[in-house]
Structure formats: C-alpha cells, structure tokens
Amino acid sequence: MAKICMNETCQSTTTFEWKKGWGLKSGGFAILCYKCGSSYENSVYCETFHGKESGWRDCKLCGKRIHCGCIASKYLHEYLDFGGVGCISCAKSLETRPIRPIQSSYNLFPQIPNDDVPNGFSPLTANNISGLRSSFFENTMGGNNTMGGNSIDQRKLMKLSKSPDTKEVAHFPQSQRTECNASNEKIKREEMTGFSDLLQRSARSSIFAKPENSGPILGPKDMYESLSRRFTNFPLGTPLDTPNPLLSSPSGVVEGREQNKTPPFQQGQRTRHILPKPPKTGPTIGSEANNATVSQTRVARPPAEGRGRHQLLPRYWPRITDQELQQISGDLNSTVVPLFEKVLSASDAGRIGRLVLPKACAEAYFPPISSSEGLPIIIQDVKGKEWTFQFRFWPNNNSRMYVLEGVTPCIQNMQLQAGDTVIFSRIDPGGKLVIGFRKSSNSDMQDSQTSSLNNGAPSEETSHGANENPATDGGGTNEESLQRPLLIPEKKRSRNIGSKSKRLRMHSEDAMELRLTWAEAQELLRPPPSVRPTIVMIEDQEFEEYDEPPVFGKRTMFTARASGEQEQWAQCDSCSKWRRLPVDVLLPPKWTCVDNVWDSSRSSCSAPDEKSPKELESLLGIGKEVKKRRIRESPTLTEEPEPSGLDALATAAVLGDDAVDAEDPSAETTTKHPRHRSGCTCIVCIQPPSGKGRHKSTCICNVCLTVRRRFKTLMLRRKKREAEIADTRGKEPVLPTEDDSEPVITSEEDRRRNRVPNDGGGESSNGGLDLNCDPNREDDMVVEAAGLSMTGLIHAANFPVHLKENGNGKSDVGPCLLLQAAGESEDCPPDEGHGCVSSLVEEKEKDGDEGN
DNA sequence: AGCTTGCATGTAACG
DNA sequence: GTTACATGCAAGCTG
Numbered sequence: 069m070a071k072i073c074m075n076e077t078c079q080s081t082t083t084f085e086w087k088k089g090w091g092l093k094s095g096g097f098a099i100l101c102y103k104c105g106s107s108y109e110n111s112v113y114c115e116t117f118h119g120k121e122s123g124w125r126d127c128k129l130c131g132k133r134i135h136c137g138c139i140a141s142k143y144l145h146e147y148l149d150f151g152g153v154g155c156i157s158c159a160k161s162l163e164t165r166p167i168r169p170i171q172s173s174y175n176l177f178p179q180i181p182n183d184d185v186p187n188g189f190s191p192l193t194a195n196n197i198s199g200l201r202s203s204f205f206e207n208t209m210g211g212n213n214t215m216g217g218n219s220i221d222q223r224k225l226m227k228l229s230k231s232p233d234t235k236e237v238a239h240f241p242q243s244q245r246t247e248c249n250a251s252n253e254k255i256k257r258e259e260m261t262g263f264s265d266l267l268q269r270s271a272r273s274s275i276f277a278k279p280e281n282s283g284p285i286l287g288p289k290d291m292y293e294s295l296s297r298r299f300t301n302f303p304l305g306t307p308l309d310t311p312n313p314l315l316s317s318p319s320g321v322v323e324g325r326e327q328n329k330t331p332p333f334q335q336g337q338r339t340r341h342i343l344p345k346p347p348k349t350g351p352t353i354g355s356e357a358n359n360a361t362v363s364q365t366r367v368a369r370p371p372a373e374g375r376g377r378h379q380l381l382p383r384y385w386p387r388i389t390d391q392e393l394q395q396i397s398g399d400l401n402s403t404v405v406p407l408f409e410k411v412l413s414a415s416d417a418g419r420i421g422r423l424v425l426p427k428a429c430a431e432a433y434f435p436p437i438s439s440s441e442g443l444p445i446i447i448q449d450v451k452g453k454e455w456t457f458q459f460r461f462w463p464n465n466n467s468r469m470y471v472l473e474g475v476t477p478c479i480q481n482m483q484l485q486a487g488d489t490v491i492f493s494r495i496d497p498g499g500k501l502v503i504g505f506r507k508s509s510n511s512d513m514q515d516s517q518t519s520s521l522n523n524g525a526p527s528e529e530t531s532h533g534a535n536e537n538p539a540t541d542g543g544g545t546n547e548e549s550l551q552r553p554l555l556i557p558e559k560k561r562s563r564n565i566g567s568k569s570k571r572l573r574m575h576s577e578d579a580m581e582l583r584l585t586w587a588e589a590q591e592l593l594r595p596p597p598s599v600r601p602t603i604v605m606i607e608d609q610e611f612e613e614y615d616e617p618p619v620f621g622k623r624t625m626f627t628a629r630a631s632g633e634q635e636q637w638a639q640c641d642s643c644s645k646w647r648r649l650p651v652d653v654l655l656p657p658k659w660t661c662v663d664n665v666w667d668s669s670r671s672s673c674s675a676p677d678e679k680s681p682k683e684l685e686s687l688l689g690i691g692k693e694v695k696k697r698r699i700r701e702s703p704t705l706t707e708e709p710e711p712s713g714l715d716a717l718a719t720a721a722v723l724g725d726d727a728v729d730a731e732d733p734s735a736e737t738t739t740k741h742p743r744h745r746s747g748c749t750c751i752v753c754i755q756p757p758s759g760k761g762r763h764k765s766t767c768i769c770n771v772c773l774t775v776r777r778r779f780k781t782l783m784l785r786r787k788k789r790e791a792e793i794a795d796t797r798g799k800e801p802v803l804p805t806e807d808d809s810e811p812v813i814t815s816e817e818d819r820r821r822n823r824v825p826n827d828g829g830g831e832s833s834n835g836g837l838d839l840n841c842d843p844n845r846e847d848d849m850v851v852e853a854a855g856l857s858m859t860g861l862i863h864a865a866n867f868p869v870h871l872k873e874n875g876n877g878k879s880d881v882g883p884c885l886l887l888q889a890a891g892e893s894e895d896c897p898p899d900e901g902h903g904c905v906s907s908l909v910e911e912k913e914k915d916g917d918e919g920n
Numbered sequence: 921a922g923c924t925t926g927c928a929t930g931t932a933a934c935g
Numbered sequence: 936g937t938t939a940c941a942t943g944c945a946a947g948c949t950g
Contacts, residue, residue: 415942420924424940440926462926469940473925 384408384426404502407433409491412479417486421476425459430470433492433501434459442473447492447501449478455503478503622655627687637687640664643673646684 408429410416416423425434437443442460449455458473482505484490491504625637625646636649642660647670649655655663664671670678679687 413941415940418942420942422925424942427939464927464940465929465938467938469927 384410384429403496405494405496407492407494407501409489409506411489412484412486414486416475417479417484417488419476421474421479423457423472423475423479423490425470425472427468427470429492430459430461430468433494434470437461445472445501447478447503448495449482450502450504453481483507622657622659624649624653624655626651640673645670645673645675645677646679648678 408426410423410426410429413424434445435443437459440461440463442458445457445459446454447457455475455478457475457478459470460473461468461470463469479490482490484505484507487508489506489508491506493502493504494500495502622638622641627635627637629635634651636651636653637646638649638655638659639646640661641658642662645661647661647664647667649664650666653666661671661673661675669675677684
C-alpha cells in the first residue's frame with residue numbers, strides 16, 4: 069500500500085510501509101518513509117475498535133476497508149446515523165446537514181496542528197505540517213487529491229457534528245443506540261482527554277523545542293516539538309474542565325439541548341484549557357522537569373496509543389533525550405518511539421523479579437493477553453541484548469495487574485535499583501520493544517529525589533545508559549516555570565519511591581553494611597548547632613527535645629588510661645594523625661590538626677603522632693580490617709576494643725576499678741539486648757547528647773547524688789558480701805580474688821559472680837556485661853560490681869550519652885546504663901526488657917536498704 | 921529451608 | 936467511591 073510521504077520535501081510515493089507490530093495496539097500502525105526516514109505512527113488511539121484483532125472494519129455502504137486507531141483512520145470512518153461505521157466518502161455523501169462550523173482550537177487531530185484554528189498560531193511549523201497533513205490525507209484517502217487542509221477540517225467538523233443527537237439516537241435500537249452513544253462518547257472523551265494530555269505535556273515539552281526547524285525530515289519528535297510550540301501559544305486561563313458539550317460531554321451527545329445554544333466559537337473558546345494543572349506526578353516528573361532545563365530531556369512525549377480510558381498517567385510519560393533516542397535506535401533508519409517509563413519500586417527491583425507494569429501502559433503497548441499465563445516477550449536493552457520476560461497479569465479487584473516476570477537478570481544487568489527508572493520504547497520499523505533506564509543520581513532514593521527537587525540540580529546522570537551532554541537546545545519557559553516541581557506536594561512527589569519507610573528497605577549486602585554502621589552513625593549525632601533544646605519531663609526525667617534533627621559530628625575514639633582517666637582521640641581529616649583531645653570535646657564533622665586548640669604542640673599536621681602507629685593501633689583499635697572484621701565476625705556488634713565512658717561505667721560496675729585500670733581496650737560490654745539495640749528509638753536511646761558538661765565530679769544534682777547514694781549502698785553491700793565470703797572461705801575450695809587474673813571457677817554461681825566467660829558466653833567474655841542474661845540471676849554479679857570506685861563511676865557517668873564511645877556500635881547500651889546508673893530505672897522499665905544494670909542495682913539497693 | 925507463585929490487602933491517587 | 940499499584944503473605948514447589 070504505497071503512500072506518499074507526508075514530508076513535503078520528500079513526498080516519496082513508493083517508500084511508505086505500513087508497519088503493524090504487536091507493540092502497536094489495536095491494529096495500530098506506523099508509517100515509515102524509507103527515503104527520508106520520516107516515521108509517523110498512529111497517534112490517535114481509537115478505543116472504539118479496541119480489542120478487535122484487526123484495526124480494519126468494513127464500510128457499511130461500500131465495503132471499503134476502514135482503519136481505526138491511526139492518524140488517518142479518524143477521518144476514514146464515520147459513525148452512521150443508522151448504526152455502524154462508514155468510510156468517510158460514503159459518510160460525506162450521506163451528509164445532508166450543514167456542518168456546524170466549530171472554530172474551536174480543539175483539534176481532533178492534535179498530532180497534526182490545524183492551521184485554520186484562529187488562535188494566533190505561529191505559522192512557524194504549520195506550513196510544513198499542513199503540507200504533510202494534506203499530502204498524507206490525500207493519499208490515505210485513496211488518492212483523492214481534492215481534499216485539502218480545509219476539507220480535512222471540514223471532515224473533522226463533520227465528524228464532530230455527526231454526534232447523534234437525541235432524536236437520531238432515539239430511532240436506533242437500544243443496542244445500537246447504546247453502542248453509538250458509547251462509541252461517540254468514548255471517542256470524544258478520549259480525544260478530549262488526549263488533548264488535555266497534550267496540553268499538559270506540551271506545556272512542559274515546549275521547553276525542549278528546538279529553536280530551529282529541524283529541516284525536511286520531520287519525525288515524530290519534531291512533530292511533537294512543533295506541537296509543543298503551537299499548543300503553548302494557546303491563550304492561558306481557559307479551564308479545560310469546562311467541557312465542550314459537543315465534544316466531550318455526554319449531555320452534548322445524548323441530550324443535545326445545549327449544542328446550539330452557544331456559538332461554536334465560544335464553545336471552542338470554552339473548550340480550551342490551556343493552563344495545565346500542576347503535574348501531579350511522581351518524583352521523577354518533578355525532578356526531571358527541573359533537569360530538563362539542562363539535560364535536553366524530552367519531557368512527556370505523548371504516548372501514542374495509550375489513550376482513551378486507560379490514558380497514561382503523567383508519571384509514566386516517557387522523558388527521553390535525543391541522544392538516548394539515537395543510542396537506542398542505533399541507526400538513522402529506525403525510529404525510537406518512547407512508550408512509557410516507570411520508576412522502579414522496591415518490589416520491582418527486588419529479587420522477586422516481577423516488574424509491575426502500569427495497567428494502561430501494559431494494555432496500550434503490550435500484546436493483548438487473555439489468560440493470566442500471559443506471553444513471553446522479548447525486549448531488547450540498550451546494548452542490544454535481548455531479554456525474555458513473561459508478560460502476564462493477575463486478576464485483581466475485578467481488574468488486572470500486569471507484571472513482567474523474570475526481570476531480575478535484566479535489572480541487575482543494568483544495575484538498577486529501586487528509584488531508578490526503566491523506560492520502554494519501541495523501535496520502528498519492526499515494533500521491537502526496548503528497555504532503557506535512567507539511574508537515579510543518588511543511590512539513596514530519598515536523597516536523590518529531594519535533592520533534585522530542592523535545588524533543581526540534575527538528578528539523573530545516565531539515561532538509557534548514557535546521557536552526559538547537557539542541554540544545548542532546551543530552555544526554560546514561563547510554562548516550564550509554572551511546572552516547577554515546587555508546586556508539587558511532597559506527598560505526591562514521593563510517590564513511587566516509597567512513601568512508606570518499608571519501601572526503602574534494602575536487602576543487599578550493602579544495605580547490611582549500612583545497618584551495621586547505623587550504630588556508628590548514631591554515635592556521631594550531635595545536637596543541632598545553635599538550637600536550644602526544650603526540656604521535657606517524662607516520668608521525672610529530663611529529656612531534651614530539639615526541633616532540628618541532630619547533626620553528625622566527627623567520630624572520635626575514647627580510651628581509658630591506667631588511672632582510669634578517659635581520653636578522646638580524633639583523627640585529622642587532613643593528615644590522618646590521631647590527636648588527643650579533652651574528653652568532653654565535640655568536634656565538627658570536619659576537623660584537622662589546625663583545629664586542635666587543646667594541644668598547641670600538635671596543632672599542625674606536621675607535628676608527629678603522639679604515639680607510635682603500633683601503640684595507636686593497639687590503643688584505638690584502628691586498622692585496615694577493623695571495621696570489616698567487626699562486620700564479618702560480629703553481627704551483634706559485640707566485639708569492640710575501645711571502652712567508652714559508658715562502657716567503662718558498665719565495666720566498672722561489673723569488675724570494679726581494676727578492670728578499668730587495666731587499660732585493657734578489650735574490656736567491653738555487650739549490646740546484645742533484644743529490645744535495646746543499635747538504632748533503638750525508644751525515649752532513652754533517642755535522647756540527644758544531654759549530659760555534656762553537666763555532671764562534674766562535684767556535681768550535686770539529683771542524678772549525681774543518687775548515683776553516689778547508690779554507690780554507697782553498693783559499697784556497703786560489697787563489704788557485707790566480702791564478709792560473707794570470708795566466713796565461708798574455708799568451705800570453698802577456691803575463691804576468686806580481685807587479684808586473680810584467671811580466677812578458678814568452681815561453680816556456675818561463682819562463674820556468674822565473677823563474669824568469667826563460660827563456654828558459650830561469647831558476649832560475656834572479658835568481663836563484659838551480658839545484658840541478655842536473666843536479671844534474676846544477676847544479683848550477685850551486681851553485688852560484685854560494688855567494687856568500682858566512686859570517682860570512676862561518676863566520671864563515667866559524666867560522659868555525654870552520645871560521646872560515650874568510639875564507634876563500636878554500643879550506643880544502645882550507653883544511655884540506658886548511664887541513666888540507670890544514675891538511678892533512673894524508670895527509663896528502662898522491666899517490660900522493656902533492657903536488662904539494665906541499674907535496674908539490678910535498684911533491686912540490690914532495695915535489698916541492701918532492707919538489709920541495712 | 922528457601923524460593924516461587926498467586927492472590928490479598930492496604931494505601932494513595934484519581935474522578 | 937473507585938482504581939491502580941506496591942507489597943505482604945501463604946501455599947506450593949524444589950533442592
């Protein structure tokens with residue numbers, strides 16, 4: 069079926085081909101001129117014939133084949149008054165009524181702008197397109213060259229005016245009437261919505277229109293650009309949601325009363341809705357709209373066939389650059405038709421390997437499937453590799469849920485993750501599906517989305533594999549500015565990337581590492597600068613509340629000297645040397661030797677290390693594999709060499725001063741409590757660093773007084789216990805002493821008392837405190853804990869909660885211990901199961917008080 | 921036990 | 936209120 073190329077400068081009569089691919093829904097087709105390369109695909113989706121295997125029907129009058137769902141077919145068929153459809157020629161010959169002159173700018177043929185629309189359109193592209201249109205129609209009409217552009221418009225108008233009014237419909241059998249009405253309404257509705265879609269899209273895409281005409285080759289892209297320019301020339305402010313009764317309102321079709329009341333021109337004026345709504349789209353819309361100003365992204369190319377009832381949501385409109393198109397097409401003889409795109413959800417990118425397809429997209433661009441088993445589909449990636457997916461659906465709420473199964477290899481091959489975007493395109497001729505992608509700029513989805521939204525910076529680094537060229541021909545417009553994503557509610561922007569935190573779950577190994585370092589990150593939290601906390605009292609406890617989120621400070625190491633004195637060490641960001649700091653110093657995220665105002669001799673990177681590397685490594689536990697080893701060996705984060713202030717407290721509470729004085733970095737506690745883990749968000753653990761500088765050794769606050777009082781009780785109890793031990797010494801074969809480096813354990817009781825590691829007590833090794841142990845069995849242990857010094861206890865308690873330590877992931881224990889040691893057992897109620905020392909202390913204190 | 925599969929359900933967007 | 940869709944979940948399957 070030879071056609072004449074619509075390209076005026078080509079007008080080849082022999083090189084057109086109808087291309088009918090399965091990506092072309094409902095008998096759609098694409099036209100390709102092999103001479104000039106112009107490609108025109110069916111752009112007006114005809115829902116009337118949707119589902120028909122063939123897009124062709126027979127004219128009821130002459131039997132001529134009528135195509136639907138294509139550029140031409142809109143004008144190749146008419147709904148006949150007596151039912152059915154007829155070819156345009158027959159319909160015209162039957163037409164007896166005068167054509168209502170609708171001068172509306174509403175263009176039934178939005179893909180081919182109408183020069184006759186009196187809206188002050190610039191003729192910039194009209195000449196080209198009108199010529200194309202003319203020749204196209206002349207040829208698609210079977211060589212009837214008598215039909216010029218006006219004729220086409222007349223036909224359009226005729227088609228519009230052919231909407232059967234009530235009288236006419238009333239003569240039909242009910243079935244036909246219904247069908248006819250439905251058909252007309254459907255078409256009109258889809259045209260209307262398609263138009264509004266186009267308006268919205270064009271408002272955005274206009275910013276990408278090339279300033280110069282693209283020359284004789286006018287492909288779909290150029291057509292859309294031209295359209296964009298044209299449609300953005302619409303006067304603004306006319307609401308679209310005031311439908312033209314002739315065009316879209318059912319009342320206009322069925323009731324028909326209002327049709328003639330309004331002058332057609334006014335109808336047209338009314339119909340126009342130029343100012344699109346702010347895009348209620350997913351995050352990529354907004355972000356990419358911003359990016360579009362610099363990335364030449366072709367925003368929102370209208371989905372060709374995905375119209376009608378299942379018109380695509382804006383978030384699925386493909387945005388693609390020329391480079392990407394070219395990369396996909398690979399050669400000049402093929403045309404890439406972007407179909408739709410989708411931001412990968414967590415489940416899409418997960419291991420299940422199921423990519424949920426938007427229903428409208430699936431039904432528009434994928435082959436129709438009747439059984440849930442679906443069909444295998446071969447989709448080519450941008451590298452040319454072909455992937456076979458299973459395209460299928462599930463019944464869902466009287467609807468369907470379309471999925472592509474088996475996408476995991478492809479997703480992984482493209483190294484995509486949740487938040488990235490896959491773009492489905494079609495290569496014409498051939499109808500081959502292509503899957504491209506666009507990576508989110510940030511592996512963290514939220515960051516990427518919000519950052520791009522906030523500052524308008526490019527959020528996409530690659531698309532379809534590569535898009536490195538900044539925009540050269542794009543430019544912001546007023547329309548574009550109107551579309552700024554700032555107008556988009558955050559709630560809607562966040563769609564598709566997981567408004568729920570659970571959508572952000574990551575299950576990769578990387579994520580595991582992130583989880584492990586979460587505790588470390590928590591330790592770096594600092595109160596927001598220049599923000600005064602609000603002190604709230606919760607069960608007689610003071611808690612600081614900050615309106616601003618905490619900030620990250622520089623990670624430091626805490627060590628304990630032989631004297632029990634705590635030290636803080638920080639590593640210079642410049643020279644990586646470790647500098648000793650006062651223990652109560654909070655460092656900013658960036659810190660160098662120059663900032664070391666506490667030690668002038670080492671306030672320069674040129675100053676040598678205070679300790680030898682070996683000493684430092686031993687002291688601070690720094691080494692290459694420390695972190696990895698920690699992750700690898702201890703999923704519970706129990707192995708940590710450096711005692712922190714709170715760790716020292718815990719250690720001291722168990723082992724007494726000797727444990728601290730030993731300056732054994734391996735003295736450690738455990739965080740292995742089931743309810744009080746790293747990242748715990750309970751009121752205790754979220755308490756910001758509140759203790760800083762508050763509790764001096766001379767402090768007489770209630771907390772410190774309570775600590776002292778309780779410690780006194782502990783000491784008394786210890787003496788009492790020692791007396792008991794002395795009494796029973798003769799009965800026990802071996803008794804552990806404080807001086808015994810390797811106490812001989814004679815019973816499980818004593819083993820527990822002395823916290824000597826048993827066979828299975830990894831967490832309790834080295835005298836650590838196992839918070840998981842049964843509190844009821846800890847009594848004696850706590851009694852033994854009375855061996856610590858008051859100063860050590862107070863000193864340890866003085867450490868701010870979040871400064872307590874050294875990045876060993878034990879932040880969860882610290883606050884609990886500190887508060888509990890300070891006598892605030894209420895903060896770790898038994899039902900919370902914190903198993904805190906303090907609660908044990910409390911118990912024993914009671915006992916002791918009673919005993920005393 | 922881990923994986924796959926099919927369906928159910930909750931939620932957000934849309935009309 | 937309806938629809939679309941992300942994801943949970945249980946039953947079945949497989950090694």
